[in-house]
Amino acid sequence: MIDIRGSAALDRYRPRWTEALPLIAMAGGYVVFSNYLVFAASVMVMAIFALSLDLIIGFAGVLTLGHAVFYGLGAYGSGLMALAGLKDPIVNSVCAALLAAGVGFAAGPLLLRLRGIRLIMVTLGLAAIVFEAANKADWLTGGHDGLQNIEFSAVLGRFDWSLDGSTAYVYVACWLALAVIGMRIVISSSFGMALQGVRENEARMLVLGAPVQAQLTLAFVISAGLAGLAGALATETNAFVSLDALSIDLSIYALAMLALGGIGRLYGALVGAVVYMSVQYFTQELNPAYWMFAIGALLIAVVRFGRGGLLGSLDALWMRLQAPGAAR
């Protein structure tokens, strides 16, 4: 009898002390990036959005290209609620996230009946419809100009929004930490494993008796809520929301972030968002067309050379270093 108990069993599905490192990094970032706090806050917002996309595409294997709709819902929802008087940022964020999750719950059962090209088509189409509707309804959304000068009250009643972005940074960092912990809990659970099972072999999961549609719907709702949260945080930290929050481009850029960092990995989303946003920030002087070209080439390369993004490549390298030529 071979005893396989011990640390090797289901290693990925138990908490490890290394998990604290990113959180420490976030705390450290406050000091290290003190001149770029506003930018760093926007990176963290994107990281949350990337996380939400990773859950539904990377883990559950549901290929949707319209996730920006939930981000936009959260962003506009937050802005409109603030303009209507709901100015407390935390309450505002929670409500916006719940709004997005609610829409996800309504749309999920319909969308999740589809797979492959049909799902891509429908999500793209719906995203296009929502974008156009938001554009036309400029009495509500401000159209091309968006909603400006949205005021939020101080965080926890004490910390005012400062120009240097220090409040924004800490505020978003706390939410990101919660999001990361939340995601970690979900994907280390039996439910998280089941999602991967659905991704790998849906037919087998059905035969195992798994309630696949319900599982996917739950994942979709969580993902929608997270995306909505990210949108709300964007509005709160920028005091502004525009149609960009609903654009299909946003979904595709987030997908590029995942591809860069490593799809289907928690930290892949984080790493991808940080690297993507940073490189973009430091090359923003150039013609945006060059950036688009670079992203396009990146996507082609990631698929062509299939290493699972940055983290995947690091993993492969680690394996190579650990057992060079060793037979197993």
Next chain:
Amino acid sequence: MQPFLSGVAFVGLYGLSYGILLFIISIGLVITMGLMRVMNLAHGAFAAIGGYATIALMKSAGLPYGLALACAVVGVAALAVLLERAVFAYLYSASDLDQVLMTLGVNFVVIAFLTLVFGPNLYPAALPPSLRGSVDLGFRSFETYRLFLTTIGFAVAALVYFGFERTSFGARLRAAVDNRTMAQAIGIDTGRLFSISFAIGAGLAALGGGVGMGLMPLEPFYPLKYLVLVLIVVSLSGTGDVRSALGAALFVGLVDTAGRFLLPEVGGFLIYALLIGLIVWRRDGLFVPRTAR
């Protein structure tokens, strides 16, 4: 009764011309998906490049419209052959996600390239003078361009239909789409079949881009902008054959035109909503009979 008939004629002609244009652009993708199950989200890029190349040849080489168009079509078909070797061949056995990522990447590269060469704005369609103006058909006058488009469109569609249904190449293609392993088993070289039909599909898309630029104006984001429309046609086409694709494309063209005509404000996206609803409801395609389980 006059305005009603006039309206019907308008929707009819304009809807059909739009539909046939969509057919020419989309048929390549319908076959690609049916034959190799590759989701090429960059298919619209062929149309865009075809349109831009036509204009570029007219402007820089001074070629007349027809010749420029022909050169563009051949050029894009050649490009497609290269692209297939370099990029798409890799996608045959790739997962859905990988196909989406890679073809989105191709889209971005093409869009970036077009922006850098032609600028980010809508490019004015350079239609030859003979195609401008309108023709009076008695009960209504129509733009000459539209009539031209409809004629060319149906002529090409007829050729494609003929090629698909009546030639031996078409027969082999139909067999391979229906059951690839079986086709291979009886000796059909599906790899070569695919390369050829991929090139033809790309060329057709380029033709659509060049001929349709009065209707679907050229801009760098063209591939992404019309992606949804093309995908709608593909999704409604069901089994990947020319007949159902023709039906689907004409249907989309007519419904879209009718919608915009009857409800100018919301017509555009009512259509999207309707078509999406259709796809969710009729998962197998519009003209495919529901098979009993």
Next chain:
Amino acid sequence: MSAYALETRGLMKRYGGLVVANEVSLALEKGARHALIGPNGAGKTTLAGLISGTIRPNSGSVWLFGEDVTRAGPAQRTKRGLVRSFQITSLFAKLTVLENLFLAVSEQRGESFSIATPAAFRRETLARAEALVTQFGLGPVANRRVSELAYGQQRLIEIALALALNPKVLLLDEPAAGIPSSETGVLLDAIETLPQEIAILLIEHDMALVRRLARDATLLVQGAVIARGTVASLLASDVVRQVYLGKAARTIPAHA
């Protein structure tokens, strides 16, 4: 009423003019070791589909422990104890062996929506999954991705996966398919040591395996039951020889 674990009554399935299952009736008692034999194309896999619920019959019924499950889908039949393993391996490719089995046990225990607890802390589920790993001798590869394993090991996991669902009736569809006979040892040992209370219906066309693993057999030819009885009597009978013409003469030695 019926003391049978699994029973089919007059199952009929037709595709257009082609009858693939022709009034098939069988009965398996608890603890049965029953083989379904017949030449390729006899309709064995269709029958497997009819029994497991992935195919709807035109007429006839399927009964599990005295309950009519004809209308129930595969997931429901699984919940009632009828589990099937597949002829073509269908596993979770990028997950590890342990994860594959853990998933199956987890679903069987109704932990589909367990979110709050890390999977590794689901002690009972993990224990059962680990027990299956050891039972099938997969210890050394427990943490390897299934896609990296040899085909023979994947077939083992295919059966382990079926067992993880606590079957009371197990439908094994050509378990050794694709494995060279020199490597089938572990697999056959594993099947032989399956719990005695489970009723096993083994679909197989390799007579050597049938002789080793089954006590009774039903011979299916062109969708119809031609003969039924103990394996020994069937193998000695003329009918089987005729059906397996030529092949039978070489692979089934006549003996008392």
